[in-house]
Amino acid sequence: MKSSIQFIKVSILNLYRAGVLFYNKKGTTLASSASFYALITIVPFALLMVRGIGYFLGNLDKTQRYLFLIGSQFFPEVAPQLLIRLQVLIKGPLFAGTNFTLLNFIFLAISTITFLNSIWMGIFFITDDKGILSLWRILKGFVIIGMTLVMLSLIFILPPIIIYVIKFLQTNALTQFFYENFDFLRPVMNFILKINLRKSYWLNSNILHISVLIVYFTALYRWLFSWKIQLHEAFVAAMAFSLSVFLGKSIFWVYIYYVRTSLMRNYGDLYTTVMGVIWLFYLMCFFFYGACVCHIYKERRELGLGT
Numbered sequence: 001m002k003s004s005i006q007f008i009k010v011s012i013l014n015l016y017r018a019g020v021l022f023y024n025k026k027g028t029t030l031a032s033s034a035s036f037y038a039l040i041t042i043v044p045f046a047l048l049m050v051r052g053i054g055y056f057l058g059n060l061d062k063t064q065r066y067l068f069l070i071g072s073q074f075f076p077e078v079a080p081q082l083l084i085r086l087q088v089l090i091k092g093p094l095f096a097g098t099n100f101t102l103l104n105f106i107f108l109a110i111s112t113i114t115f116l117n118s119i120w121m122g123i124f125f126i127t128d129d130k131g132i133l134s135l136w137r138i139l140k141g142f143v144i145i146g147m148t149l150v151m152l153s154l155i156f157i158l159p160p161i162i163i164y165v166i167k168f169l170q171t172n173a174l175t176q177f178f179y180e181n182f183d184f185l186r187p188v189m190n191f192i193l194k195i196n197l198r199k200s201y202w203l204n205s206n207i208l209h210i211s212v213l214i215v216y217f218t219a220l221y222r223w224l225f226s227w228k229i230q231l232h233e234a235f236v237a238a239m240a241f242s243l244s245v246f247l248g249k250s251i252f253w254v255y256i257y258y259v260r261t262s263l264m265r266n267y268g269d270l271y272t273t274v275m276g277v278i279w280l281f282y283l284m285c286f287f288f289y290g291a292c293v294c295h296i297y298k299e300r301r302e303l304g305l306g307t
Contacts (some may be wrong), residue, residue, distance in 0.1 A: 004060060005027050005192060007195060011236050012297045013299075014236070014293060015236075015293060017296045018069055018240070018289060018292040018295075018296045019289070019292075021126070021295065021296060022285075022289050022292045025128075025292070027285060027288045027289060028126075028285060029289055030121075030125060030126070030242075030284075030288050031122075031281055031282075031285040031287075032056040032123040032281060032284075033118055033121070033122070033243060033257065034115070034118045034119060034122055034284045034288070035280050035281045037114055037115045037117075037118040037119060037279070037285045037286065038115050038117075038118075039277065039280070040114070041111055041112055041113075041114050041115040042086060043086065043090055044108045044111035044112055045111075045112045045115065046067075046086060046090050047090050047108055047110075047151060048088065048105070048108040048109060048111075048145070048232075049110070049148065049149065050063050050064045050067055051104075052105065052149045053067070053104070053149060053153055053156060056153065057270045061154075064087065064090065066093065066156065067152065068083055068087050070155060071083050071210065072151070073209065074245060074249075075249075075276065075279055076252040076253070076279060077220055082127075083276070085273060085274045086111050088189075093201065097216065109142060109145055112141075112145060113138060113141045113142075114135060114160035116137075116141040116144060116145075117137070117141070118121075118230060119194075119287075120132055120133065120137045120141075122268065122288055122291070123149060123194070123224055123291050125224075126288065126292055126295050127295050127298075131226075144220065144223065147219060147220060147223070148216075148217065151213070151216040154211075154212050155208075155209055155212050155304055158212065159208060160210060161210075163197055164197055166192060166197060166199070168183060169189075169192050169193075170192065170193055170195070175189060175192075175193070177231075179198050186226075210242065210246075213242060214235070214238050214242050215238075216238075217237070217241055217242065217290070218231065218234045218235045218237075218238040219234070219236040220237060220238075221237045221290060221291070221294050222234040224291065224294070225294050225295075228299050229294050229297050229299075229301070230297070233286065233293075233297035233298075234294060235295065236293060236297070237290040237291070237293040237294045238290065240286075240289060240290050240293050241290035243290070244286035244290075245283065245286055246280055246291065251281075252279065255278075256275065274280035
């Protein structure tokens with residue numbers, strides 16, 4: 001209990017230090033640059049993800065619809081237009097009849113690397129570590145693409161797998177056998193048998209998706225920092241990013257309340273797209289703030305100050 005309280009105190013203090021570092025390193029400028037590259041590479045990146053996952057699932061249409069449904073979880077309800085326009089943009093080349101091949105996968109991945117390069121540059125400005133700019137970052141970028149494909153695939157396949165396993169355990173005769181003959185398994189069996197698949201909050205909410213995303217960003221931050229930070233430190237950064245995103249969604253309407261009239265007057269029907277771009281900028285700010293958290297942990301460990 002004492003160690004848990006100490007961990008929370010240290011984490012809060014490091015989150016504050018990361019905020020100071022983000023301000024001193026002009027994190028908003030880094031986020032602006034990354035947002036620009038995200039906008040010009042978002043179409044090949046979306047095509048890469050849909051084609052990569054659709055290749056294994058065998059249904060491009062279902063994959064792209066579900067992928068954009070997941071993406072909408074990161075965007076406030078007041079700024080969905082950017083994703084809608086992107087979905088329209090990729091439908092043309094996606095269903096143009098081009099088969100998925102290793103060659104077009106590589107071309108799409110190379111286009112995506114441009115965005116990842118802006119991420120590497122941002123981390124370099126935060127850490128001042130010139131090793132980040134080595135040519136290895138290109139290969140590491142391909143690994144990040146692979147990690148992203150795995151993460152999205154898990155979000156696709158985990159819910160039906162979990163539902164299938166629970167149904168199997170609830171209806172299989174072996175469950176009753178284990179329940180009657182192994183007392184130590186009864187608490188677990190009781191828990192499984194009481195699960196209502198239709199009303200289960202965990203299965204029917206976004207908690208499962210959020211859990212996978214936190215695991216993904218924990219691994220991503222450790223990879224970006226070449227495994228020089230501990231797992232729990234990367235987890236704190238991933239939690240900081242995730243909580244920033246979902247809290248930011250809730251309070252984004254405050255910003256819109258003050259600028260909606262001006263946006264509508266200046267941009268007309270495109271104002272929701274403009275809001276989407278603004279939110280993308282905020283997402284990149286949250287991401288680089290998480291990178292600052294990682295650097296604080298890494299720096300304090302190297303200086304022997306404790307984490």
